[in-house]
Amino acid sequence: MASSQSYLTPYSTLCNKFAAISRNTHLLPWIFPVRLGTKARTHSELKSSNGHLLNAVSSQDGTASTNPNSTCVALLAKVGESPNGDSCIHKVSNAGPCLSKPSRLPLGPTRDLDSEFSHFRIHLLSMYLAEKEIRNARVFMNKFVLWDRITFMSSLWVLSNGLAEGPLAEGHIKPQSVEESFPLRESEIMGSNLSITVVGASGDLAKKKIFPALFALYYEDCLPENFIIFGYARTKMTTEELRNMISETLTCRIDKRENCEDKMDQFLKRCFYHSGQYNSEGDFSLLDRKLKEKEGGMISNRLFYLSVPPNLFVDVVRSASHKASSENGWTRVIVEKPFGRDSESSSELTRCLKQYLNEDQIFRIDHYLGKELVENLSVLRFSNLVFEPLWSRNYIRNVQLIFSEDFGTEGRGGYFDNYGIIRDIMQNHLLQILALFAMETPVSLDAEDIRNEKIASLFQKLTLIMIQSVGDHTKFLNWINETIANDPTVPNGSLTPTFAAAALFIANARWDGVPFLMKAGKALHTKRAEIRVQFRHVPGNLYKRNFGTDLDKATNELVLRVQPDEAIYLKINNKVPGLGMRLDRSDLNLLYRARYPREIPDAYERLLLDAIEGERRLFIRSDELDAAWALFTPLLKELENKKIAPELYPYGSRGPVGAHYLAAKHNVRWGDLGNED
Numbered sequence: 001m002a003s004s005q006s007y008l009t010p011y012s013t014l015c016n017k018f019a020a021i022s023r024n025t026h027l028l029p030w031i032f033p034v035r036l037g038t039k040a041r042t043h044s045e046l047k048s049s050n051g052h053l054l055n056a057v058s059s060q061d062g063t064a065s066t067n068p069n070s071t072c073v074a075l076l077a078k079v080g081e082s083p084n085g086d087s088c089i090h091k092v093s094n095a096g097p098c099l100s101k102p103s104r105l106p107l108g109p110t111r112d113l114d115s116e117f118s119h120f121r122i123h124l125l126s127m128y129l130a131e132k133e134i135r136n137a138r139v140f141m142n143k144f145v146l147w148d149r150i151t152f153m154s155s156l157w158v159l160s161n162g163l164a165e166g167p168l169a170e171g172h173i174k175p176q177s178v179e180e181s182f183p184l185r186e187s188e189i190m191g192s193n194l195s196i197t198v199v200g201a202s203g204d205l206a207k208k209k210i211f212p213a214l215f216a217l218y219y220e221d222c223l224p225e226n227f228i229i230f231g232y233a234r235t236k237m238t239t240e241e242l243r244n245m246i247s248e249t250l251t252c253r254i255d256k257r258e259n260c261e262d263k264m265d266q267f268l269k270r271c272f273y274h275s276g277q278y279n280s281e282g283d284f285s286l287l288d289r290k291l292k293e294k295e296g297g298m299i300s301n302r303l304f305y306l307s308v309p310p311n312l313f314v315d316v317v318r319s320a321s322h323k324a325s326s327e328n329g330w331t332r333v334i335v336e337k338p339f340g341r342d343s344e345s346s347s348e349l350t351r352c353l354k355q356y357l358n359e360d361q362i363f364r365i366d367h368y369l370g371k372e373l374v375e376n377l378s379v380l381r382f383s384n385l386v387f388e389p390l391w392s393r394n395y396i397r398n399v400q401l402i403f404s405e406d407f408g409t410e411g412r413g414g415y416f417d418n419y420g421i422i423r424d425i426m427q428n429h430l431l432q433i434l435a436l437f438a439m440e441t442p443v444s445l446d447a448e449d450i451r452n453e454k455i456a457s458l459f460q461k462l463t464l465i466m467i468q469s470v471g472d473h474t475k476f477l478n479w480i481n482e483t484i485a486n487d488p489t490v491p492n493g494s495l496t497p498t499f500a501a502a503a504l505f506i507a508n509a510r511w512d513g514v515p516f517l518m519k520a521g522k523a524l525h526t527k528r529a530e531i532r533v534q535f536r537h538v539p540g541n542l543y544k545r546n547f548g549t550d551l552d553k554a555t556n557e558l559v560l561r562v563q564p565d566e567a568i569y570l571k572i573n574n575k576v577p578g579l580g581m582r583l584d585r586s587d588l589n590l591l592y593r594a595r596y597p598r599e600i601p602d603a604y605e606r607l608l609l610d611a612i613e614g615e616r617r618l619f620i621r622s623d624e625l626d627a628a629w630a631l632f633t634p635l636l637k638e639l640e641n642k643k644i645a646p647e648l649y650p651y652g653s654r655g656p657v658g659a660h661y662l663a664a665k666h667n668v669r670w671g672d673l674g675n676e677d
């Protein structure tokens, strides 16, 4: 290694190069895919990662040591400095004027640059590069966890532009296994503040779901130490009134535990209110001022939750992005559905949002993806040997996705009449579940790999098959219940369906010919969401005669009950104990409340936490959304253009009988009709 001078001189010139990277927009696409792969970490893992890293450095230059601090000391000695122990890492971390404002570096809101450990690593890497030891630098970098490599690749780009070789090709970066990454929770990075603004704070969803979910996250210590929550809406309200409003809906779900009341008080103290118009940049500017006051000069990361009707999304995003974006941290926006009414309006919405936001700032929520059992689908499939081999047309006869609610459009008739059950439930919640159920194995669990797989292996190959039910035109089961007709918020003569059923097929090798049936309805006899997988008959079944004539009854069925009372059970045939040979259908039953006594977090908790941590896996990417609309738009247009009148079904019933015709046409019997269900 060279003298201290030779390290330091070129290092200082690198500052300008770092500053210049923001103008090198061609670098961003290169850095971007890697950034998407970042994972959150815990503080202790960061520390251990730091040790790992230092060991990697030391093994490079022969100063092998298992102690990060001594490695640090040894390295610094080479540049003529002699700090000791813990102070070493801090000293090196803070070195270099160009790194004093790391979050302004071109990577934008990446968490790693906020960390002093990253500064340290950049510094060390720059030593190698300054010595034109590009090979060593590469080896060094390859030892890093993915998270670190974001920092390093950006440095390498800049440095290699100005130093030894040309820009590094992507191929130089060795893929890192998932196991090797050490997630760091953003909240644990020092000196940053998280500000969450709930836009539409006076509304139903905010009260019912968003504030309670935020409180639950706070209770579980999942929010960063420094966070504030602002409610924003037109309604005139004081902060005190907002707190009173929220406190009415916060459940001490964990009330069996201690401190719930205290925690609630502490949580409410972090909540504030600002009243403003949704399209007023002036009002968002005032919000920005209040946010800054509370953020107290820390790096600010800002999350906006758009809990307002969709026609307000663009106004809010425009005003917020112009006037209330974070200046030194990240800004993210959670958007609630509906994302348009059809392909055209959805693309238009995406186009408008993207005038103000990048795709990676937009978190389109589909709260069904945050439900425990839906999240578990991939685990069940990909980490159990017994299921994946059966997961195809060879063994599966049909798949059923069932959603029912035992209440009608009450209170949301205005919204619902404009959308209907197909847009409200099928095009998003059920289709997303179908995609996760049927996709091919993704390359990794990375958000982009999963979403790519959903698109590539599935959406492009799906066809929606409909059924004729009434006359020549009604190709979709399309029912309306009595209450929508009587709901005062629904215009007279509404043709909006509250019940629908559909059959879909996937034209690929795995699923060819397997019907995927969906049915969704409001005002039915029960509230339930489930996935039912009916397996084929046992060929040449020795016990055939024990089942009578109805062989369907004897097939295995796997049920994932998403709600209520989460469960996974497998219906099997079993011998009834005794001297005779009587067979019985029994369940191998994993009832969550029996197995896991801890309460299951609400979907909104999981999704909010993911958005805070920048994890996109459970959010809808714009191309997924386009594909979902492309599937449903022609059908919706046909229904609406032809003004096909839905048939009535009684409130509280099991829904229209036509759903059975649809199933029968595809040799399917709905699984939710059996006695045991």
Ligand SMILES: NC(=O)C1=CN([C@@H]2O[C@H](COP(=O)(O)OP(=O)(O)OC[C@H]3O[C@@H](n4cnc5c(N)ncnc54)[C@H](OP(=O)(O)O)[C@@H]3O)[C@@H](O)[C@H]2O)C=CC1
Pocket: 200, 201, 202, 203, 204, 205, 206, 233, 234, 235, 306, 307, 308, 309, 310, 312, 336, 337, 338, 415
């Ligand atoms: N509620 C639910 O269960 C679910 C809701 N969603 C979606 O979440 C979002 C929010 O839902 P929800 O809370 O029910 O919606 P609300 O209808 O309650 O609207 C939220 C807030 O937006 C403001 N607002 C409502 N209508 C208008 C309007 N025409 N012009 C200007 N401001 C208006 C009101 O605040 P103020 O008057 O104070 O400004 C209201 O409190 C919507 O996009 C909805 O589709 C998605 C899934 C479930």
Ligand SMILES: O=C1O[C@H](COP(=O)(O)O)[C@@H](O)[C@H](O)[C@H]1O
Pocket: 367, 405, 424, 425, 529
């Ligand atoms: O998105 C929606 O979901 C709810 C049902 O959600 P759940 O978590 O209670 O099952 C539905 O009532 C609403 O119409 C729809 O917009």
